[in-house]
Amino acid sequence: MDTGTPAAADTNKQPRTERGRRTLRKLLDAAAVEFGERGFHDASISGITARAGTALGSFYTYFDSKEAIFQALVRDMSEAVKVAAREALAEPASALERERAALTAFLRFAAEHKEVYRIIDEAEFVDPESYRQHYETTGARILDRLREGARKGELRADLEEAHAWAIMGMNVFLGLRYAVWGEGDLPAERVAAIAGDLLAKGIAVDR
Amino acid sequence: MDTGTPAAADTNKQPRTERGRRTLRKLLDAAAVEFGERGFHDASISGITARAGTALGSFYTYFDSKEAIFQALVRDMSEAVKVAAREALAEPASALERERAALTAFLRFAAEHKEVYRIIDEAEFVDPESYRQHYETTGARILDRLREGARKGELRADLEEAHAWAIMGMNVFLGLRYAVWGEGDLPAERVAAIAGDLLAKGIAVDR
């Protein structure tokens, strides 16, 4: 889960040294594994530092508390999801194609990084503000794409926020079922095709 | 949140007396409030017993642990959601109408019982087995309705589990955004109408 620069957590704890940056990164990576495997409460700081190969006390050089590192992690990961999606949307395509591609990318990402899924979900309880922000910005990005599609005359002109949230919910639950829980019973492309088809035509009989 | 008989948690702790059943119910109701307000970890047993108006020690007459009462609660609530949905589906209607009615009911229920929403969501981390079961059975019920609609020639014949999960995800996220977070910026009927329309026709321009 290395996204490069750790998301700006501007406490008074920013490392000022190369060594410091390395340790911070090690802690963040270790925390991703620890929180992903055990969940916020069963996770322990000593578990994190043990995985990171640092001393317990070092933790507090970089973070004020267990909550603080969790928050840094959520923001880091929210960013990583965003980046993965942006990459999938690189080449131009029709609006519907783009939604399908975005979902395929999301499903692949979720299968590859199940811990991200879990940690962002758990943020609903541990760090509600970041959770809300994650889904609000994600929803806003989807809505932008829908509006763009409408502008090009490919999508209906009356699409609004609720449509974006509907699509987002669809994606998240398909991710949970087929990427996180599923053992590949349905491949990402297949799931994305079904959802794309639903978006294209609805579920009613063809008219 | 009184669903009648507390869901069968067949430990060796079933009450054998009327008084016992009353206390058990009080604890369950108090726990719903406590967990809903503070989340699993910030919630405390003494907070629950205080709200219930019983002694701390009495808790252990009925439940083995904090996890145990949480699990009982999740199952109780999963049942309550199911019941609320069933009631909304009482009178017959077209398949698409039924989905819209189910969503309306769900949104109303979620707005009315935000704590249910939160507790079931938190079960993903506190009691994963119950969480999974809740969504698997809910998904299965949706799929049943879709198949019934297909049988009647109202819905496409190729609908499968993934469609049901897509719809479920849509519903859950719309519930989160508009029932739990929203302050009535969009009323339940309006949200359900948008989602119903999406299911009926998709988001592409009309052909």
Next chain:
DNA sequence: AGGAAACTTGAAACCTGGTTCATGTTTCAA
């Protein structure tokens, strides 16, 4: 009425794990 089982009580034992801190080591700019 009588007594056994069910239930209640709340003080205190007990644990767990987050956080602090005093001491030592490494980095890096001058």
Next chain:
DNA sequence: TTGAAACATGAACCAGGTTTCAAGTTTCCT
């Protein structure tokens, strides 16, 4: 080279909450 700031270390501290328990009280069946 040098010294001040940054960083590392882990034992010990400590708060808070779960769980236990021994001593009552209430229920309910016969």
